[in-house]
Amino acid sequence: MRRGDWLASPVLWVGTFFAALLIGMPALRPLFVLAFPEARPPVYDRDSFVALFLSHAGLVAAASLVSMVVGVALAVFVTRPAGRDFRALVNTLATVGQTFPPAAVLALAVPAVGFGPRPTVIALFLYGLLPIFENAVAGLEGVPAEIREAAEGMGLSAWQRLRDIELPLAAPVILAGIRVSVTIGIGTATIGSTVGALTLGTPIFDGLAVNKLPFILQGAVLIALFAILTDMLFARLEHRLRRRVR
Amino acid sequence: MIEIEHVTKRYGNRVIVDDLSLTVQAGAFCVLLGLSGCGKSTTLRMINRLVPIDAGRIRVAGQDTAGLPVEALRRRIGYAIQSTGLFPHWTVEDNIATVPRLLKWPPQRVRARVGELLELLRLEPASYRGKYPDQLSGGEQQRVGVARALAADPELLLMDEPFAAVDPITRAALQEEIRNIHRATGKTIIFVTHDIEEALRLATVIAIMHRGRIVQLGTPLDIVERPADDFVIELLGQQAIGLKLLSVRKIADRMRAGEVADGEALRFDAPLRDALAAMALRGADRLPVGDSDGRIVGAITLADLIR
Numbered sequence: 001m002r003r004g005d006w007l008a009s010p011v012l013w014v015g016t017f018f019a020a021l022l023i024g025m026p027a028l029r030p031l032f033v034l035a036f037p038e039a040r041p042p043v044y045d046r047d048s049f050v051a052l053f054l055s056h057a058g059l060v061a062a063a064s065l066v067s068m069v070v071g072v073a074l075a076v077f078v079t080r081p082a083g084r085d086f087r088a089l090v091n092t093l094a095t096v097g098q099t100f101p102p103a104a105v106l107a108l109a110v111p112a113v114g115f116g117p118r119p120t121v122i123a124l125f126l127y128g129l130l131p132i133f134e135n136a137v138a139g140l141e142g143v144p145a146e147i148r149e150a151a152e153g154m155g156l157s158a159w160q161r162l163r164d165i166e167l168p169l170a171a172p173v174i175l176a177g178i179r180v181s182v183t184i185g186i187g188t189a190t191i192g193s194t195v196g197a198l199t200l201g202t203p204i205f206d207g208l209a210v211n212k213l214p215f216i217l218q219g220a221v222l223i224a225l226f227a228i229l230t231d232m233l234f235a236r237l238e239h240r241l242r243r244r245v246r
Numbered sequence: 247m248i249e250i251e252h253v254t255k256r257y258g259n260r261v262i263v264d265d266l267s268l269t270v271q272a273g274a275f276c277v278l279l280g281l282s283g284c285g286k287s288t289t290l291r292m293i294n295r296l297v298p299i300d301a302g303r304i305r306v307a308g309q310d311t312a313g314l315p316v317e318a319l320r321r322r323i324g325y326a327i328q329s330t331g332l333f334p335h336w337t338v339e340d341n342i343a344t345v346p347r348l349l350k351w352p353p354q355r356v357r358a359r360v361g362e363l364l365e366l367l368r369l370e371p372a373s374y375r376g377k378y379p380d381q382l383s384g385g386e387q388q389r390v391g392v393a394r395a396l397a398a399d400p401e402l403l404l405m406d407e408p409f410a411a412v413d414p415i416t417r418a419a420l421q422e423e424i425r426n427i428h429r430a431t432g433k434t435i436i437f438v439t440h441d442i443e444e445a446l447r448l449a450t451v452i453a454i455m456h457r458g459r460i461v462q463l464g465t466p467l468d469i470v471e472r473p474a475d476d477f478v479i480e481l482l483g484q485q486a487i488g489l490k491l492l493s494v495r496k497i498a499d500r501m502r503a504g505e506v507a508d509g510e511a512l513r514f515d516a517p518l519r520d521a522l523a524a525m526a527l528r529g530a531d532r533l534p535v536g537d538s539d540g541r542i543v544g545a546i547t548l549a550d551l552i553r
Contacts, residue, residue: 150331153296153404154345154394155320168335 011232018225022049025218036214044203044215049222055198056226059117060185063124067181071129072174075136076162090133098130102188106195120192120199127188128181135177139170172242179234186227190219200226247272248293248402248434253302255288255458262288264458265302270451272307275428275435277445279481280455286438289455290404293436294323306402321345324395324403324433328410330387332379338364338390339375345398363393367423385416392424396433405437409444421447442481446470446494454478466494492519492551500550501535507545511536514543518551 025043032042074090077083102123109119143166151161167174190201200223207215248270255263263285270276278286291297293304295316304311311319332341339360346356364371367389379387388408395403405424409417425448428435439445445452446466454462454469454477462474470490473479482490498514511534512521524533531548 144329144331146327146329146331147333149296150325150327151333153291153294153320153325153327153331155317155348156344157317160348165333 009236011229011236014225014229014232018222018229021222021225022053025049025222032214039212039214042214044206044218046206047198047202049200049218052198052200052202053222053226055117056186056189056200056223059120059192059197059199060124060182060189063121063189064128064178064182064185066121066125067128067132068178070125071132071177071181072136075133075140075174079137079140080158087137094130094133097126100126102127103191103194106191110195115196117192117197119195120189120197123192124185124189128185131180131184132174132177135180136170136174139173139177140166142173143169172238175234175238175241179231179238182234183227183231186230187223190223247305247307248436249303249305250289250293251303251305253289253292253304254300255285255292255297256300261458263292266458266460267302268453268460268463270434270436272434273432275425275437275448275450277449277452278436278438278455279440279442279445279452281440281481284455285458286455287406290406290436290438293402293404294320294325317348321348321398322400322402324397324400326391326395326403326405326408328407330379330391332387332390332394334379336378337375338369338377338379338382341379341390342394342397344394345400349398351398359397360393363396366396366427367393369393383416384412385420388412388416388420389423392420392427396427396431401434403433403435405435407439408437410439410441417444424448442483442490443493446490454481470494489519492522493517497521497535497546500553501544501546502550503544505545506542507532507534509533511540511542512546513538521546522548522551 026045029043032039036042071094074094078087078090105123105126106119109122113119113122147165147169148161151165156164189197189199190204193199193201193205200219203215203219204223207213207217207219248268250266250268250270253263253266254261266285266289268276268289278289280286288297292299293306293311295311299312306319306323333344336344339357342360342363343356346359351359360375361371364374369386369389374382374386374390379390382390388411391408392405395405408424409420412420421444424435424437427433428448437448449466452462452464452466452469453460454474456477462469462478464472469478470482470487470493473482473487479487495518496514497512497516497518497520500518501514507530509528509530512524514535514537521533525531525548533546534542535544535546537543
């Protein structure tokens with residue numbers, strides 16, 4: 001990509017805006033004082049927004065990483081001859097994980113693992129598993145039969161076929177699933193603040209508890225930008241992968 | 247030498263290949279010819295064990311294939327299919343290098359071999375090495391598919407309707423090339439097709455299959471001159487059998503050596519059909535025949551064609 005294209009890309013601008021807001025939110029204090037004269041303090045100040053973001057991103061990354069490994073591994077398993085019979089079962093389990101509301105998962109997980117980041121990671125993991133699993137199955141099954149046959153006929157072992165042929169060809173579809181999963185996870189991680197995880201949702205729930213609109217606004221805008229930026233980055237990655245895989 | 251002994255394949259109650267035996271001599275170009283569903287592809291795929299055998303035995307160079315590690319067996323056997331099965335995320339070079347790399351050839355040797363094969367299949371190495379399959383025409387993809395099958399210099403080449411999906415002109419060129427490759431390398435080739443013309447043009451031996459069995463085995467000339475049964479006659483195209491005869495017999499068999507005629511000479515190793523076509527086109531009933539260097543060696547007349 002030429003330098004000019006990169007400068008013209010919205011990713012750069014959204015990214016810069018997001019970083020500026022994260023770091024410079026306290027500097028907007030006069031603006032919030034003007035808009036919400038009765039709010040004291042006008043800008044959330046119990047933690048820095050950078051710290052909230054890092055914690056939020058860490059939770060999502062940890063949960064998504066586990067969803068990715070488990071989702072892809074399960075998809076590989078159910079698309080092998082030995083695992084084909086388990087396909088319906090695994091699909092049902094993953095669907096249950098998705099339909100179970102994350103708030104309910106949090107409520108059930110807290111007694112088991114306590115307050116803090118752990119119940120949030122569990123809820124995010126379960127919630128994010130299905131899109132990755134489903135896309136990975138679709139991607140692996142989408143590898144044309146003649147390509148598998150050629151690979152097998154030339155003497156690639158089962159492992160070589162998976163590593164060198166099937167996974168690379170399925171990669172764009174798998175990545176699309178990861179993109180959905182991570183983007184949803186960024187929004188959903190917000191509720192982790194209700195069980196003691198530090199996220200960009202923390203100002204929102206604090207604001208709700210004490211009826212402070214500016215806190216809610218600050219948290220919501222940052223979460224939205226975070227999700228949009230992540231989605232854009234994934235779109236770019238997906239585009240590059242598709243170009244390579246054709 | 248490939249020995250297929252009493253091999254049977256069933257899917258449920260359906261018998262696809264029925265107690266089939268066939269010996270293909272080393273260096274032969276054996277065409278399995280038949281209609282769709284006759285078991286010809288299944289037979290081919292049992293040789294490299296893509297399809298497991300229910301009963302019987304297949305030996306390659308004297309070794310029972312069932313006793314060999316399956317991947318090692320397949321790396322010894324070239325395999326080319328109709329849809330090419332080229333890996334779309336790999337370059338032409340990587341595709342052709344698949345089996346040599348599996349066999350852990352040193353990189354310089356792989357690179358040299360890829361260049362050699364691209365030249366053999368008339369693809370300019372410098373411009374084709376780095377291309378991706380979707381940048382190639384159908385005929386070029388098929389050439390790369392053949393090059394990939396030949397890459398590790400396999401003793402046996404299995405080809406499953408490799409030219410069925412390309413246009414007639416490209417197909418004729420590819421047929422000519424595979425024939426030249428067969429002549430030059432002396433490899434054993436087993437080639438599946440439903441195209442009788444293709445079979446007559448390429449084969450040194452044809453096995454006609456019907457309902458999982460071989461109904462006739464012989465040279466192209468044997469089959470056209472003495473079709474074994476009504477099915478073979480029908481496959482050859484009933485009335486058109488006479489024309490097929492002209493396709494498989496050579497001018498050299500009928501020409502009058504030492505005689506002369508006017509006009510441009512026909513080659514002595516061309517089929518009689520070419521002589522008939524040239525006579526019809528030129529309005530002549532007598533034409534000269536030359537050898538491969540263009541020296542006149544005799545003449546052929548219209549009457550000689552139907553003698």
